[in-house]
Amino acid sequence: MFAAYAARIDPDQPLDGLELGDRPAPEARPGWTTVTVRAASLNHHDLWSLRGVGLPQDRLPMILGCDAAGVDQDGNEVVLHSVIGQSGHGVGPKEPRSILTERYQGTFAEQVTVPTWNVLPKPKELSFEEAACLPTAWLTAYRMLFTNAGVRPGDSVLVQGAGGGVATAAIVLGKAAGLRVFATSRDKAKRERAVELGALEAYEPGARLPQRVDAVIETVGAATWSHSVKSLRPGGTLVISGATSGDRPAHAELTRIFFLELKVVGSTMGSKDELEDLLAFCATTGVRPVIDEVLPLDRAREGFRRLESGDLFGKIVLTPTS
Numbered sequence: 174m175f176a177a178y179a180a181r182i183d184p185d186q187p188l189d190g191l192e193l194g195d196r197p198a199p200e201a202r203p204g205w206t207t208v209t210v211r212a213a214s215l216n217h218h219d220l221w222s223l224r225g226v227g228l229p230q231d232r233l234p235m236i237l238g239c240d241a242a243g244v245d246q247d248g249n250e251v252v253l254h255s256v257i258g259q260s261g262h263g264v265g266p267k268e269p270r271s272i273l274t275e276r277y278q279g280t281f282a283e284q285v286t287v288p289t290w291n292v293l294p295k296p297k298e299l300s301f302e303e304a305a306c307l308p309t310a311w312l313t314a315y316r317m318l319f320t321n322a323g324v325r326p327g328d329s330v331l332v333q334g335a336g337g338g339v340a341t342a343a344i345v346l347g348k349a350a351g352l353r354v355f356a357t358s359r360d361k362a363k364r365e366r367a368v369e370l371g372a373l374e375a376y377e378p379g380a381r382l383p384q385r386v387d388a389v390i391e392t393v394g395a396a397t398w399s400h401s402v403k404s405l406r407p408g409g410t411l412v413i414s415g416a417t418s419g420d421r422p423a424h425a426e427l428t429r430i431f432f433l434e435l436k437v438v439g440s441t442m443g444s445k446d447e448l449e450d451l452l453a454f455c456a457t458t459g460v461r462p463v464i465d466e467v468l469p470l471d472r473a474r475e476g477f478r479r480l481e482s483g484d485l486f487g488k489i490v491l492t493p494t495s
Contacts, residue, residue, distance in 0.1 A: 263288025326351030
């Protein structure tokens with residue numbers, strides 16, 4: 174079957190390790206379900222995999238892709254939860270948790286197989302392309318906002334780095350949940366788009382906000398860390414799920430963190446139950462993922478280039494070529 178896969182690891186030039194071509198179709202195994210992929214979305218995790226983060230050389234070649242929506246062996250329209258081993262189902266209770274493509278072949282292919290426990294019904298209200306955007310970036314944003322930041326309608330939130338998948342999701346979900354959302358971006362067009370999606374205001378990184386916020390959604394890392402900490406009210410919460418600009422900020426702001434009793438919470442992906450809640454939230458409210466572009470799988474390299482450059486707003490979705 175045709176697939177986009179990591180053939181080599183290159184920390185400095187990750188796209189040099191990306192190959193497009195035939196790979197073996199998944200084999201049936203007890204407790205697992207094979208899904209015919211209708212749509213899959215790109216994530217920064219795919220670029221990190223090509224750099225060797227979470228994917229050692231001895232597991233290559235590895236089909237990339239965490240997220241997918243498709244049709245199972247019985248003809249049901251489904252969405253995949255991409256955290257493998259979270260419950261032990263299909264892999265055994267002692268296997269460590271991993272994200273699809275770290276240990277098991279991913280979704281950038283015509284078919285993928287996952288533990289049956291990881292397969293959820295796709296709401297009829299969502300297209301395959303929309304549903305394929307939810308299991309990583311949108312689920313991450315959902316957990317950051319509603320589980321780890323613990324915000325409620327009327328609270329204020331700063332979302333750093335508008336345009337990225339998680340940041341865009343946080344803006345849309347926050348608006349739908351009645352939050353007062355502020356956003357930042359270096360790019361004027363992205364700031365304008367953030368306001369269109371529901372942010373009250375969007376600013377250049379580091380700008381002073383009109384008020385201190387209850388929570389910050391942080392995925393940028395070093396470049397925005399100091400601003401994130403300084404933007405919080407006393408007792409506020411900073412939730413971080415990524416560090417695309419690096420993980421070593423020049424100023425950790427430790428004095429401000431302890432003196433103002435700020436909370437710093439790490440967040441990774443989300444649970445199957447949270448994904449079910451997110452799917453229901455989108456189906457019932459009309460909230461839809463922001464899709465930048467849909468590409469056929471044989472043009473996956475274009476999507477990877479745009480993701481690497483940051484030249485996108487929302488998600489890039491791949492659909493099988495055949």
